[in-house]
Amino acid sequence: MWRRELAVSAPGKVILHGEHAVVLGKVALAVALDLRTFLRLRPGAEGRLSVSLPGVGVRRSWDSPGLRALRGRIAADEDESKSPSVEQLDALREFAGIAAGASAPESLATLAFLYMCLAISAKYGDVPSVEIVVWSELPTGAGLGSSAAYAVCLAAALLMVCGAISCPLQEGESTSRWTEEELTLINSWAFRGERVIHGNPSGVDNAVGTWGGALRYQAGKITPLKRVPTLRILLTNTKVPRSTKTLVAGVKEKILKFPAIMNPVLDSIDAISQECQSVLEAMPANPSPEHYPVLEEFFDINQHHLNVLGVGHPSLDRLCQVTASHSLHSKLTGAGGGGCGITLLPPDTSPLAVEAAKQDLCACGFECWETKIGAPGVTLHSCSSLSAQVLHALAQS
Numbered sequence: 590m591w592r593r594e595l596a597v598s599a600p601g602k603v604i605l606h607g608e609h610a611v612v613l614g615k616v617a618l619a620v621a622l623d624l625r626t627f628l629r630l631r632p633g634a635e636g637r638l639s640v641s642l643p644g645v646g647v648r649r650s651w652d653s654p655g656l657r658a659l660r661g662r663i664a665a666d667e668d669e670s671k672s673p674s675v676e677q678l679d680a681l682r683e684f685a686g687i688a689a690g691a692s693a694p695e696s697l698a699t700l701a702f703l704y705m706c707l708a709i710s711a712k713y714g715d716v717p718s719v720e721i722v723v724w725s726e727l728p729t730g731a732g733l734g735s736s737a738a739y740a741v742c743l744a745a746a747l748l749m750v751c752g753a754i755s756c757p758l759q760e761g762e763s764t765s766r767w768t769e770e771e772l773t774l775i776n777s778w779a780f781r782g783e784r785v786i787h788g789n790p791s792g793v794d795n796a797v798g799t800w801g802g803a804l805r806y807q808a809g810k811i812t813p814l815k816r817v818p819t820l821r822i823l824l825t826n827t828k829v830p831r832s833t834k835t836l837v838a839g840v841k842e843k844i845l846k847f848p849a850i851m852n853p854v855l856d857s858i859d860a861i862s863q864e865c866q867s868v869l870e871a872m873p874a875n876p877s878p879e880h881y882p883v884l885e886e887f888f889d890i891n892q893h894h895l896n897v898l899g900v901g902h903p904s905l906d907r908l909c910q911v912t913a914s915h916s917l918h919s920k921l922t923g924a925g926g927g928g929c930g931i932t933l934l935p936p937d938t939s940p941l942a943v944e945a946a947k948q949d950l951c952a953c954g955f956e957c958w959e960t961k962i963g964a965p966g967v968t969l970h971s972c973s974s975l976s977a978q979v980l981h982a983l984a985q986s
């Protein structure tokens with residue numbers, strides 16, 4: 590029986606280069622964002638599991654015998670590939686009253702929650718009697734890894750409640766993190782949760798949500814980037830909604846249709862990620878301003894490539910045009926099709942130019958803010974150490 594009231598948080602991410610290409614085994618460079626998802630965990634009534642997801646309007650509660658019976662059906666279908674099978678997802682949908690093919694945020698979030706809860710408890714313990722609330726500072730479905738931050742928080746909390754990982758927070762401490770081995774387990778379960786939401790994710794988003802910082806990701810291999818310069822980035826949300834799952838599927842279709850045309854584009858994106866990594870790693874030892882025009886050109890070239898892959902959007906073209914009129918360079922980040930773009934702010938950019946660019950972007954109906962990148966990965970918190978704003982948001986649910 591779980592007895593403590595605790596919180597778990599995980600950061601969103603910004604992909605500098607390699608989105609979409611990374612799904613097909615190419616290199617991506619990604620950094621953790623200073624916007625986080627928070628999960629509050631507390632003991633619930635004996636024999637009941639409750640979840641509240643205010644960001645997507647979900648408030649559900651189930652009794653343990655019903656969940657155990659469902660778990661029996663799910664576990665019987667467990668396959669070797671570790672991906673949730675069609676039969677498993679059908680059984681979960683039927684149980685939760687979600688229509689086949691429903692892809693609304695609340696349906697996917699509920700499905701991912703049930704899948705992770707049942708699969709983790711089947712392997713490591715009993716269905717927990719807890720109350721879970723998840724709230725995020727991240728916009729949902731905007732390219733900043735909200736699905737991965739959600740899955741990472743769920744994986745960490747559920748694995749801890751089921752005893753598969755430790756509860757590293759001592760009485761009196763405000764925050765704590767898990768060991769490398771435990772983080773690897775959290776990441777692998779978060780990846781399974783992402784699969785419920787995305788269909789075919791590369792795993793880069795959950796890796797950043799788990800480890801934080803800045804990393805290179807290729808085909809499941811995670812390499813933390815050390816000594817990365819503190820880049821100033823302006824983040825702009827076009828507020829055009831889109832689904833990562835649909836966009837990833839669209840790219841796959843295009844590649845199957847025109848392999849000889851599309852594969853060189855993926856190779857070029859791969860080369861951009863690798864060259865960008867070299868530049869970033871050279872910068873701390875040689876902090877010359879001449880690196881920035883190179884990084885800006887990489888942004889421009891990659892943005893064109895992403896348009897060729899079919900994941901651009903008129904709102905993103907507008908974002909690039911507006912920032913270009915202030916001599917700033919931008920690209921989409923994440924899955925594209927709307928969502929967010931990033932603009933590099935070289936150190937010599939005048940505060941007036943940044944302000945003017947922000948005003949013009951806001952006049953387009955976009956929202957923008959300067960970000961710090963390289964935030965810590967998944968973290969365990971005492972509830973009393975959370976800010977009043979986060980506590981208030983979690984208590985509203």
Ligand SMILES: Nc1ncnc2c1ncn2[C@@H]1O[C@H](COP(=O)(O)OP(=O)(O)OP(=O)(O)O)[C@@H](O)[C@H]1O
Pocket residue numbers: 626642643644645693694695696697698699723724725728729730731732733734735736737739786787794831832833834922923924925
């Ligand atoms: N705070 C949250 N609470 C519950 N579910 C969430 C939350 N944030 C995200 N989700 C789930 O993740 C889905 C959005 O995932 P999606 O991958 O499309 O966008 P993203 O992760 O924000 O962007 P990207 O994958 O391009 O970085 C939502 O539909 C919802 O199911």
Ligand SMILES: C[C@@](O)(CCO)CC(=O)[O-]
Pocket residue numbers: 604607608609610611612732734787789790791792793794833837923924
């Ligand atoms: C579009 C994509 O490359 C990044 C989404 O943040 C999908 C993925 O890597 O899973």
Ligand SMILES: [Mg+2]
Pocket residue numbers: 734735736737787794833
């Ligand atoms: Mg996502």
